[in-house]
Amino acid sequence: MSRADHFTIGLLQHASPIGASREEVHTTFASMAREAAGRGAELIVSQELFGGHYFCQQEEAALLDLAEPIPGPTTQCAASLARELGVEITVSLFEKRAPGLCHNTSVYLGRDGSILGTYRKMHIPDDPRFFEKFYFAPGDRGWQVVDGVAKTGMLVCWDQWYPEAARLTALLGAELIVYPTAIGWYHGETPADRVQQRDAWITMHRAHAIANGCWIAAVNRIGVEADLTFWGSSMVIDPGGVIVAEAPQDAPAVLVHRCDRARIEEMRRGWPFLRDRRVDAYGGITERMLDGTSA
Amino acid sequence: MSRADHFTIGLLQHASPIGASREEVHTTFASMAREAAGRGAELIVSQELFGGHYFCQQEEAALLDLAEPIPGPTTQCAASLARELGVEITVSLFEKRAPGLCHNTSVYLGRDGSILGTYRKMHIPDDPRFFEKFYFAPGDRGWQVVDGVAKTGMLVCWDQWYPEAARLTALLGAELIVYPTAIGWYHGETPADRVQQRDAWITMHRAHAIANGCWIAAVNRIGVEADLTFWGSSMVIDPGGVIVAEAPQDAPAVLVHRCDRARIEEMRRGWPFLRDRRVDAYGGITERMLDGTSA
Numbered sequence: 001m002s003r004a005d006h007f008t009i010g011l012l013q014h015a016s017p018i019g020a021s022r023e024e025v026h027t028t029f030a031s032m033a034r035e036a037a038g039r040g041a042e043l044i045v046s047q048e049l050f051g052g053h054y055f056c057q058q059e060e061a062a063l064l065d066l067a068e069p070i071p072g073p074t075t076q077c078a079a080s081l082a083r084e085l086g087v088e089i090t091v092s093l094f095e096k097r098a099p100g101l102c103h104n105t106s107v108y109l110g111r112d113g114s115i116l117g118t119y120r121k122m123h124i125p126d127d128p129r130f131f132e133k134f135y136f137a138p139g140d141r142g143w144q145v146v147d148g149v150a151k152t153g154m155l156v157c158w159d160q161w162y163p164e165a166a167r168l169t170a171l172l173g174a175e176l177i178v179y180p181t182a183i184g185w186y187h188g189e190t191p192a193d194r195v196q197q198r199d200a201w202i203t204m205h206r207a208h209a210i211a212n213g214c215w216i217a218a219v220n221r222i223g224v225e226a227d228l229t230f231w232g233s234s235m236v237i238d239p240g241g242v243i244v245a246e247a248p249q250d251a252p253a254v255l256v257h258r259c260d261r262a263r264i265e266e267m268r269r270g271w272p273f274l275r276d277r278r279v280d281a282y283g284g285i286t287e288r289m290l291d292g293t294s295a
Numbered sequence: 296m297s298r299a300d301h302f303t304i305g306l307l308q309h310a311s312p313i314g315a316s317r318e319e320v321h322t323t324f325a326s327m328a329r330e331a332a333g334r335g336a337e338l339i340v341s342q343e344l345f346g347g348h349y350f351c352q353q354e355e356a357a358l359l360d361l362a363e364p365i366p367g368p369t370t371q372c373a374a375s376l377a378r379e380l381g382v383e384i385t386v387s388l389f390e391k392r393a394p395g396l397c398h399n400t401s402v403y404l405g406r407d408g409s410i411l412g413t414y415r416k417m418h419i420p421d422d423p424r425f426f427e428k429f430y431f432a433p434g435d436r437g438w439q440v441v442d443g444v445a446k447t448g449m450l451v452c453w454d455q456w457y458p459e460a461a462r463l464t465a466l467l468g469a470e471l472i473v474y475p476t477a478i479g480w481y482h483g484e485t486p487a488d489r490v491q492q493r494d495a496w497i498t499m500h501r502a503h504a505i506a507n508g509c510w511i512a513a514v515n516r517i518g519v520e521a522d523l524t525f526w527g528s529s530m531v532i533d534p535g536g537v538i539v540a541e542a543p544q545d546a547p548a549v550l551v552h553r554c555d556r557a558r559i560e561e562m563r564r565g566w567p568f569l570r571d572r573r574v575d576a577y578g579g580i581t582e583r584m585l586d587g588t589s590a
Contacts, residue, residue, distance in 0.1 A: 163506055242491055274583075287466060295467055
């Protein structure tokens with residue numbers, strides 16, 4: 001089957017407020033998904049843990065009750081929408097894999113509602129107000145590309161800071177890498193710190209696009225939840241590092257963008273970085289730190 | 296010996312025009328180095344192949360006559376300046392290692408004029424007007440950090456597009472990574488392409504600083520040489536990805552900046568990326584491309 005010369009993605013940015021039920025948030029999501037599909041989206045991408053508030057601001061064992069199996073309520077909601085709209089959907093959810101063993105997981109559903117791929121977040125943060133290591137075991141399925149409307153790499157949030165993750169996903173053939181995200185500011189941070197943090201976040205995504213010559217999509221939530229204000233700013237970046245679609249910092253958005261495959265070829269011909277990689281000299285990447293003065 | 300709480304670097308951005316002799320350019324360099332030292336620079340960094348025009352716009356065997364041994368005219372010039380000014384200096388030069396075997400090499404000289412480190416450019420480009428694979432054998436000394444006034448990683452130009460190079464250098468303990476550079480626009484490129492290219496170049500450097508929590512310095516040349524206009528824009532970037540000093544696109548500049556060590560600790564505590572690397576899952580980085588849909 002020959003591929004179209006483009007694929008169209010739809011990113012759904014919204015609030016998932018404290019106190020809203022999963023069903024309420026799913027209703028919002030479904031409404032936005034219908035809008036995205038109506039505007040031509042073939043792949044719809046959720047934000048991280050989109051079905052409820054960001055519960056990792058505290059360590060509380062009772063919150064493990066929020067975890068769900070796969071298949072479960074979230075994948076059933078997404079599968080139903082995929083069939084209704086004839087689109088592919090990736091959803092991010094809190095996966096209960098076994099008693100006491102949970103993951104931060106993305107599931108990719110095909111047009112018929114079947115599961116085409118699953119990715120478990122590989123890099124897990126742990127900072128005040130982002131106590132993710134308490135809730136999520138590190139992913140054990142490695143790097144994943146799903147062969148849907150695009151070859152789609154499935155990274156999640158904290159992975160965004162790791163060039164290794166983007167590179168490995170690109171080496172698997174990703175034309176697009178999606179990053180469902182939940183990132184925001186702590187109320188105590190200075191305005192200068194806020195600018196620096198959001199700008200650094202944007203810069204890393206742009207660098208992944210440039211270094212790997214592929215499309216990047218980041219989907220972040222909005223809204224105030226306890227001590228955090230999530231900064232939205234969901235975006236689509238082309239393989240040259242140019243932000244071609246961007247959502248506001250504080251309002252819901254259905255961001256639909258048509259991604260031309262030719263732009264990948266064009267950038268990789270102009271700047272053939274993959275050709276010149278020194279694969280003979282990268283072995284040290286698997287070390288935590290290197291001793292001495294050369295490697 | 297305890298280290299100072301900061302180190303001060305001086306980047307020398309200038310033209311190295313076609314037709315200027317090595318001695319003429321060295322005189323310009325010495326004058327700028329004296330200014331940098333007078334303004335407090337402890338480490339002076341040259342642009343790439345600073346001693347003459349960028350000769351790689353054509354493939355011409357006779358141009359191999361421009362290569363020089365180490366030690367040779369360029370390291371002798373730099374050693375003499377280092378002793379005179381009491382500073383450390385890195386210079387980028389066209390190294391003749393053996394008949395028919397040349398490299399694009401950086402040499403780091405200590406205050407007493409001795410050679411503290413040598414790096415041979417690992418990633419070699421080859422594009423129309425940048426025929427570097429004709430002139431330079433790929434580096435065979437790996438990644439290098441010199442323990443001078445700062446722990447200084449020594450990458451060069453095309454290396455800037457490779458997150459692997461910055462990461463490996465940071466894992467060796469680099470507090471600062473310097474990138475002598477010769478990058479510019481071809482006369483035939485559109486204004487939009489020019490903006491995209493320079494912006495991508497800046498973005499990659501900023502991403503290296505963010506991902507690795509270290510200082511970055513890029514030193515580029517200016518001026519028109521045959522089909523290329525070099526875009527200057529030499530810059531210093533802090534470990535948070537903020538550009539803290541920046542030179543113009545089309546004028547010489549002596550860029551002196553005091554780099555606080557505490558900023559490294561501050562950024563790495565706030566965003567402890569090195570802590571969470573999945574070193575167990577990065578093995579595929581040493582492959583050219585990966586087959587299948589997961590790795």
